[in-house]
Amino acid sequence: xxxxxxxxxxxxxxxxxxxxxxxxxxxxxxxxxxxxxxxxxxxxxxxxxxxxxxxxxxxxxxxxxxxxxxxxxxxxxxxxxxxxxxxxxxxxxxxxxxxxxxxxxxxxxxxxxxxxxxxxxxxxxxxxxxxxxxxxxxxxxxxxxxxxxxxxxxxxxxxxxxxxxxxxxxxxxxxxxxxxxxxxxxxxxxxxxxxxxxxxxxxxxxxxxxxxxxxxxxxxxxxxxxxxxxxxxxxxxxxxxxxxxxxxxxxxxxxxxxxxxxxxxxxxxxxxxxxxxxxxxxxxxxxxxxxxxxxxxxxxxxxxxxxxxxxxxxxxxxxxxxxxxxxxxxxxxxxxxxxxxxxxxxxxxxxxxxxxxxxxxxxxxxxxxxxxxxxxxxxxxxxxxxxxxx
Amino acid sequence: xxxxxxxxxxxxxxxxxxxxxxxxxxxxxxxxxxxxxxxxxxxxxxxxxxxxxxxxxxxxxxxxxxxxxxxxxxxxxxxxxxxxxxxxxxxxxxxxxxxxxxxxxxxxxxxxxxxxxxxxxxxxxxxxxxxxxxxxxxxxxxxxxxxxxxxxxxxxxxxxxxxxxxxxxxxxxxxxxxxxxxxxxxxxxxxxxxxxxxxxxxxxxxxxxxxxxxxxxxxxxxxxxxxxxxxxxxxxxxxxxxxxxxxxxxxxxxxxxxxxxxxxxxxxxxxxxxxxxxxxxxxxxxxxxxxxxxxxxxxxxxxxxxxxxxxxxxxxxxx
Numbered sequence: 001x002x003x004x005x006x007x008x009x010x011x012x013x014x015x016x017x018x019x020x021x022x023x024x025x026x027x028x029x030x031x032x033x034x035x036x037x038x039x040x041x042x043x044x045x046x047x048x049x050x051x052x053x054x055x056x057x058x059x060x061x062x063x064x065x066x067x068x069x070x071x072x073x074x075x076x077x078x079x080x081x082x083x084x085x086x087x088x089x090x091x092x093x094x095x096x097x098x099x100x101x102x103x104x105x106x107x108x109x110x111x112x113x114x115x116x117x118x119x120x121x122x123x124x125x126x127x128x129x130x131x132x133x134x135x136x137x138x139x140x141x142x143x144x145x146x147x148x149x150x151x152x153x154x155x156x157x158x159x160x161x162x163x164x165x166x167x168x169x170x171x172x173x174x175x176x177x178x179x180x181x182x183x184x185x186x187x188x189x190x191x192x193x194x195x196x197x198x199x200x201x202x203x204x205x206x207x208x209x210x211x212x213x214x215x216x217x218x219x220x221x222x223x224x225x226x227x228x229x230x231x232x233x234x235x236x237x238x239x240x241x242x243x244x245x246x247x248x249x250x251x252x253x254x255x256x257x258x259x260x261x262x263x264x265x266x267x268x269x270x271x272x273x274x275x276x277x278x279x280x281x282x283x284x285x286x287x288x289x290x291x292x293x294x295x296x297x298x299x300x301x302x303x304x305x306x307x308x309x310x311x312x313x314x315x316x317x318x319x320x321x322x323x324x325x326x327x328x329x330x331x332x333x334x335x336x337x338x339x340x341x342x343x344x345x346x347x348x349x350x351x352x353x354x355x356x357x358x359x360x361x362x363x364x365x366x367x368x369x370x371x372x373x374x375x376x377x378x379x380x381x382x383x384x385x386x387x388x389x390x
Numbered sequence: 391x392x393x394x395x396x397x398x399x400x401x402x403x404x405x406x407x408x409x410x411x412x413x414x415x416x417x418x419x420x421x422x423x424x425x426x427x428x429x430x431x432x433x434x435x436x437x438x439x440x441x442x443x444x445x446x447x448x449x450x451x452x453x454x455x456x457x458x459x460x461x462x463x464x465x466x467x468x469x470x471x472x473x474x475x476x477x478x479x480x481x482x483x484x485x486x487x488x489x490x491x492x493x494x495x496x497x498x499x500x501x502x503x504x505x506x507x508x509x510x511x512x513x514x515x516x517x518x519x520x521x522x523x524x525x526x527x528x529x530x531x532x533x534x535x536x537x538x539x540x541x542x543x544x545x546x547x548x549x550x551x552x553x554x555x556x557x558x559x560x561x562x563x564x565x566x567x568x569x570x571x572x573x574x575x576x577x578x579x580x581x582x583x584x585x586x587x588x589x590x591x592x593x594x595x596x597x598x599x600x601x602x603x604x605x606x607x608x609x610x611x612x613x614x615x616x617x618x619x620x621x622x623x624x625x626x627x628x629x630x631x632x633x634x635x636x637x638x639x640x641x642x643x644x645x646x647x648x649x650x651x652x653x654x655x656x657x658x659x660x661x662x663x664x665x666x667x668x669x670x671x672x673x674x675x676x677x678x679x680x681x682x683x684x685x686x687x688x689x690x691x692x693x694x695x696x697x698x699x700x701x702x703x704x705x706x707x708x709x
Contacts, residue, residue: 107550123510139600146490242503258504
C-alpha cells in the first residue's frame with residue numbers, strides 16, 4: 001500500500017518588529033514585548049492611527065522592496081541548516097497580500113506621468129525571486145488570500161510534498177506596511193488608536209506590522225537521512241469560506257470552523273486532541289468575537305482549558321506573513337512546551353469561552369503535542385494548520 | 391484519489407453583463423472582480439447547478455491570476471494620492487484590494503463555503519489554480535470546485551503592458567492585451583443524484599505539472615518528459631496526447647514548433663484556462679457520453695518568461 005509522505009519542519013526564520021531573526025522573535029514574545037511604536041516610515045497625520053510594528057529598514061541597494069528584504073532574511077535563516085536546498089525537487093510557496101504594491105503605486109504616481117519601465121509589481125514575483133536565490137526548480141507559487149496567505153502557503157507547500165511534487169519546500173509569507181495599506185485599514189476604521197489587544201475586553205482594533213516568516217518543510221525520510229533536526233510535523237491544512245461578507249467575518253465563524261475541521265481530518269485528529277491554539281487574534285471587535293465563537297464550537301468542553309496565544313499585540317498584524325509567523329510560533333511552542341503570553345491582553349470579557357494566555361509564559365502539565373494555527377481574511381477566506389510535536 | 395471531471399466551462403470578456411440578481415454585487419467590483427465573477431457564475435449555471443440558499447461546505451472556489459485586483463489597487467492609490475484626509479478614501483475600494491476578492495464574491499453569490507484559495511503566479515497562475523482545484527477534489531477536500539482565472543485590464547495596465555512587452559523584442563510586436571475571464575467547474579465522479587456521472591460531461595482532468603525553470607530549453611525538455619509520462623501511463627481507452635497547446639505567447643524558444651500555434655494575444659494568468667474553457671464550449675453541444683470510445687487527451691501549457699511552467703492534460707469526450 002502506497003504511503004503518503006510525511007511532512008516535517010527542519011528550519012525556520014523570522015523577521016519582525018521584535019528584532020532580526022528567530023531568536024529575537026521568540027525571546028520577544030516569551031517576554032511579552034511589543035514592537036509597536038509611532039510610525040516614522042511615512043507621514044500619518046492624515047490618519048486616525050499613528051502606530052505600527054515596523055522593522056527599521058530601508059530599501060536594498062538593488063531597489064528591492066522591503067517585503068523582499070524581509071523575505072530574503074527569513075528564508076536565509078530557515079535554510080541555514082540546509083545548504084544544498086535547490087534543484088527540481090525543491091519548491092517555494094510564498095503568501096503575500098501586498099508584494100509589489102509599493103512599486104506599482106510609485107510608478108502610477110511618477111512624474112512625468114508613469115515615466116520609465118513599469119515595475120515588476122506583481123505579487124508572484126516574490127516566490128520567483130526566492131526560487132532564483134536558492135536554485136529551486138520544483139513548484140514555485142505565490143498564494144494571495146489576504147490575511148490567510150501565509151498559512152495557505154505553508155499548507156500548499158506541505159501538500160506538494162504529500163503528493164510527491166517536491167521533497168523540500170521553502171514555505172512562508174512576507175509583507176511590508178506602506179501608506180497604501182495603512183490608509184485603507186484606517187478608512188475602514190479597523191486600526192486601533194492605541195495598540196492591538198487581542199481578545200481583550202477593551203480591544204479597539206488592529207495594529208499593522210512588517211514581517212516575514214519561513215519554514216523549511218521536508219519529506220520526513222529524506223530529512224532523517226540527511227540528519228536534519230526535526231522540529232515538528234505539519235499534519236493538516238484546511239481552507240474554508242465564510243460566504244458571508246467581504247470584510248466582516250461570519251459572527252458564528254462557520255468558515256473558520258470548516259477550515260479547522262478540514263485540517264483536523266487531514267491530520268487524522270479530532271478537536272479534543274488540540275493542546276494549543278495560535279489564534280488569528282487581530283484585536284478587532286468582530287474578528288476576535290468570531291474567533292471566540294468558532295474556537296468554542298470546535299474545542300467544545302475543552303475550550304476553557306486549551307491555552308490560546310495571539311501574537312499581533314507583539315508584532316502587529318503582518319498580513320500575508322501572519323499565518324506563517326503563527327505557524328513558526330506553533331513550532332516553537334511544540335518544541336519548548338512553553339506558551340508565550342498574548343502581548344496587549346490583560347483581561348478577557350467575563351463570558352469569554354477561551355483561555356487566553358496572558359501576563360507570563362505558561363507551561364502546561366500535560367504535553368503540548370498538537371497545535372492548531374488559525375487565520376481569517378478579507379474575502380471571507382479562512383485557513384487552519386495542524387502542527388504536531390516531532 | 392477520485393476521478394474528476396470538468397463538467398462545465400464559461401468565458402467572460404470585457405463589458406459582459408451578469409444575472410439581474412448580481413447587479414449590485416457587480417457594481418462594487420473592479421474589472422478583475424467583474425470578469426472573474428461573470429466567468430464563474432456562468433460556468434456554475436452551465437453545469438445545471440442552482441444557487442444554494444444555504445452554504446455548501448463541500449463546494450469551493452480557486453482562482454488564478456497574474457495581476458488580480460490591480461485595478462482596485464490603482465484606484466485606491468489614486469484616491470490616496472489626492473486625499474487630504476482619510477475620509478476622502480472609499481473603504482469599499484480598499485476592500486476590493488485583495489486578490490481573493492473573486493473567491494469571496496463567488497462564495498457569497500453561489501453559497502460555496504468550502505476551500506478558498508488564490509494563486510498569483512504570473513502567466514501560469516490559471517493552470518496552477520486548476521491543478522490545485524483538481525487536487526482538492528481528488529483528495530476529497532471538496533466535492534466540487536469552481537476554478538476561475540481572470541485578468542481585468544484598465545488603462546494603467548494597458549499602458550504598463552505596452553512598455554513591458556518592449557523587453558520581449560520583435561516576438562511581442564502586435565501582441566494585444568485582452569481582458570479575460572475563464573472558469574470551469576470540477577466535480578468528482580462519485581456522488582448523489584445529479585452528479586457528474588449522470589451529466590453530459592465534456593472532459594476529464596488527467597494530470598498536471600508545475601515547475602520553475604528559467605532556461606527555456608531546459609523547461610521545454612522537462613515539459614516533454616512529462617508529456618512522455620502521460621503517454622506512457624495511458625488513460626484507460628484514451629489515445630496518446632493528441633495535441634499540445636502553448637496557451638501563452640511564445641516570447642522565447644520554448645516548445646520550438648511542437649505545439650499548435652501559440653496565440654498572439656496576452657491574457658496573463660488567464661491564458662491556459664481560457665483555452666480549456668473555449669475548447670469545452672466548442673465541443674459541449676455535440677459531446678457524446680463519457681463512455682464514448684472516442685477520447686482525446688489535449689495538453690495545455692503556460693510559460694511565464696520568468697521561469698514558471700504549468701501544464702495540464704485534459705481528456706475530451708468528443709470525436
